[in-house]
Amino acid sequence: MKKSLLIISFLISALALPVAAQHTFVKNSPRFSAPAKADEAKTMAMSHVVASYYTAASEATGNCDNYYLVVSDKTNAVFNSAEGTIVATNANVAAIDLYAPAGTGTELPEGTFKAGEGSLYYDADYSYTTKYGFTGKPGKENALTGDVTVKKGADNSYTVTFADVNGVQYTYTGTLSFVDMNTGTTVYPQIPTDVNTTFTGGMAYYHGNLMESNTGTVAEFYFDYVVPTAIAGTEGNAFSFTYDDNRTVKVSGAKAAEAALYAADGTLVMRKRVADGTVVLNLDNCKPGVYVLTLENEQVFKLIKQ
Incomplete structure (x- = not known):
């Protein structure tokens, strides 16, 4: 069944002055779990690049060029480069820490990457x-096993294959472009903090920062909303979601009976009943961090409390 969807994506980055220092990012350090018993071989197609960072050879990288790649089967997965953490909902995620000889450059080379050895290898610890x-909430973290194979096609397209200890075979197919962590900071234009947009049906996805000033506070949030078809009798009940003051979340036009707010680790923070399609949650007592708001049997929102 085909559906026509309006897909709108914004990526608004904070304005920063160019400097000579290198970019920095933190890799996620996993705590591996024992392999699960698999009744049959499984395959998993990964199509979304969550993060891709290139670091030129130095003592910190063992004098090898380093390519840190995180992929997922869902587009809602987001990587926090400052903390080395990932936010995702109902998504399979894989991280691969690849190394190649010094001077290879920002393009990931083709070849077979072995665990911890050879001219092309991957760091099994990351x-x-x-x-x-x-x-x-993330599940068990499974170590990779065997080789990581990288094949490059035309137009910077790649096929990356690997497997984990549970016997699941993963394949990423798509383009790969790595952020060069050895260059200076990039300057991006800003937009006003007040962005008013109305969506009627279709799908909306926002990802980015809204800056009050170059050194001011950040209002940052993410949301997904899908209306596949119009439902008779509900045209006047427009759905709306607001979270623009870093403290109050308001949802109206909801069909859910209850709203629940969870911390990033899955801990329930609060639960409220929806009255006449409206629910308001106050985040004053919430610590800064990432939260997940779920509307029962309806929508899921990711929030960032600054």
């Missing part, structure tokens, strides 16, 4: 797979 649940 390479793993996991599954994030509906509340955003």
Whole structure:
């Protein structure tokens, strides 16, 4: 069944002055779990690049060029480069820490990457797979096993194949472009903090920062909303979601009976009944961090409290 969807994506980055220093990012350090028993071989197609960072050879990288790649089967997966953490909902995620000889450059080379050895290798301590649940809580982290194979096609297209200790075979197919962590900071234009947009049906996805000033506070949030078809009798009940003051979340036009707010680790923070399609949650008592708001049998939102 085909559906026509309006897909709108914004990526708004914070304005920063160019400097000579290198970019920095933190890799996620997994805690590996024992292999699960698999009744049959499984395959998993990964199509979304969550993070891709290139670091030129130095003592910190063992004098090899380093390519840190995180992929997922869902587009809602987001990587926090400052903390080395991942936010995702109902998504399979894999991280691969690849190394090549010094001077290879920002393009990932073709070849077979072995675990911890050879001219092309991957660091098994930072390479793993996991599954994030509906509340955003990650599951067990599974070590990779065997080789990672990288094949390059035309137009910077890649096929990356690997497997984890549970016997699941993963394949990423798509383009790969790595952020060069050895260059200076990039300057991006800003937009006003007040962005008013109305969506009627279709799908909306926002990812980015809204800056009040170059050194001011950040209002940052993510949301997904899908209306596949119009439902008779509900045209006047427009759905709306607001979270623009870093403290109050308001949802109206909801069909859910209850709203629940979870911390990034899956801990229930609060639960409220929806009255006449409206629910308001106050985040004053919530610590800064990532939260997941779920509307019962309806929508899931990711929030960032600054």
